[in-house]
Amino acid sequence: MAKAFPARNYKPRQTPRDAEDLPPPPPPRRGDPVVPPPSSATAADSAWEAQAGWYDKHQGVKGDDFYTTLILPAVLRLLDAQAGSRVLDVCCGQGVLGRALAELAVKTVGVDASPALVTAAASRAGNLERHLVGDARDLGKVLSAAGETVPFDAAATVMALQDLDPVAPVLAGMAAALKPGARAAIVLTHPCFRILRRSSWGFDDDAGLQYRRIDGYMSPLAAPIRTHPGMPADPSRTTSWHRPISHYLNACGAAGLAVVKAEELCSHRRGTKGPRFGAEDRAAKEFPLFLALGLVRLP
Numbered sequence: 330m331a332k333a334f335p336a337r338n339y340k341p342r343q344t345p346r347d348a349e350d351l352p353p354p355p356p357p358r359r360g361d362p363v364v365p366p367p368s369s370a371t372a373a374d375s376a377w378e379a380q381a382g383w384y385d386k387h388q389g390v391k392g393d394d395f396y397t398t399l400i401l402p403a404v405l406r407l408l409d410a411q412a413g414s415r416v417l418d419v420c421c422g423q424g425v426l427g428r429a430l431a432e433l434a435v436k437t438v439g440v441d442a443s444p445a446l447v448t449a450a451a452s453r454a455g456n457l458e459r460h461l462v463g464d465a466r467d468l469g470k471v472l473s474a475a476g477e478t479v480p481f482d483a484a485a486t487v488m489a490l491q492d493l494d495p496v497a498p499v500l501a502g503m504a505a506a507l508k509p510g511a512r513a514a515i516v517l518t519h520p521c522f523r524i525l526r527r528s529s530w531g532f533d534d535d536a537g538l539q540y541r542r543i544d545g546y547m548s549p550l551a552a553p554i555r556t557h558p559g560m561p562a563d564p565s566r567t568t569s570w571h572r573p574i575s576h577y578l579n580a581c582g583a584a585g586l587a588v589v590k591a592e593e594l595c596s597h598r599r600g601t602k603g604p605r606f607g608a609e610d611r612a613a614k615e616f617p618l619f620l621a622l623g624l625v626r627l628p
């Protein structure tokens with residue numbers, strides 16, 4: 330029979346699956362303080378500029394295996410972009426989505442706050458991709474300053490809404506840049522199962538189950554995240570925000586973006602050895618890493 334969680338002195342057992350959480354959450358702390366999100370004036374770059382070299386190398390041309398196996402296929406399914414159409418990629422980073430769309434003969438305009446990531450994107454871009462430095466919370470201004478016409482046929486923001494604050498102006502800007510009825514896609518770290526400082530893996534020896542422990546969910550939290558968790562001496566950080574799923578869904582609705590599809594993306598990675606191999610695989614199939622939303626711009 331599974332034991333109830335001890336209320337005190339609980340230390341979650343970290344498992345190899347934690348390597349999939351980029352970065353893994355630190356052990357939960359009782360009374361973990363809720364840090365109010367910083368003002369939007371301080372959140373424009375979220376420290377990504379300093380991480381651009383690492384991130385570009387990590388993603389490479391096609392993206393890491395989570396991108397090639399889970400994230401990009403989901404975005405392409407949700408957008409269903411047709412050859413010759415034009416997509417707005419909000420928080421484009423080093424341009425991984427634009428390159429995937431270019432293979433389908435789809436044009437992309439990417440916007441990102443990090444000049445170094447935009448330079449990296451532009452250095453690999455073909456003639457279907459254009460990348461602009463700008464704040465995703467002010468898309469109208471960025472696009473008009475660059476002479477980009479609206480509306481677009483589709484829009485996406487991939488693994489970025491949890492890296493900025495607030496999200497409402499980003500979604501409003503996306504909606505304003507879309508044709509009525511156009512599709513949009515959002516991918517996030519799953520807001521229910523991967524929660525800053527409040528989620529971790531544990532193992533129930535009696536039940537032989539790997540479980541996900543959630544120590545808090547409803548209260549928003551902003552926190553620095555280590556970029557290289559495997560290198561304790563490296564102080565690099567970006568800021569990340571936890572918000573409950575209702576925050577994202579309501580922000581989409583308020584922007585005039587109707588959710589028409591949701592995909593919860595579970596890890597494709599599988600353990601290869603060890604006594605907990607089966608339990609880890611089950612957990613990988615049960616607890617999604619990413620949430621992908623398909624949206625339609627309301628008329």
Ligand SMILES: C[S@@+](CC[C@H](N)C(=O)[O-])C[C@H]1O[C@@H](n2cnc3c(N)ncnc32)[C@H](O)[C@@H]1O
Binds near residue numbers: 374377378441464
């Ligand atoms: C995890 S990266 C994802 C990049 C890209 N979408 C990808 O999937 O590889 C998050 C990105 O959000 C960008 N970002 C954060 N805040 C932003 C803002 N206010 N305006 C534009 N980009 C922002 C960062 O510069 C960074 O490139």
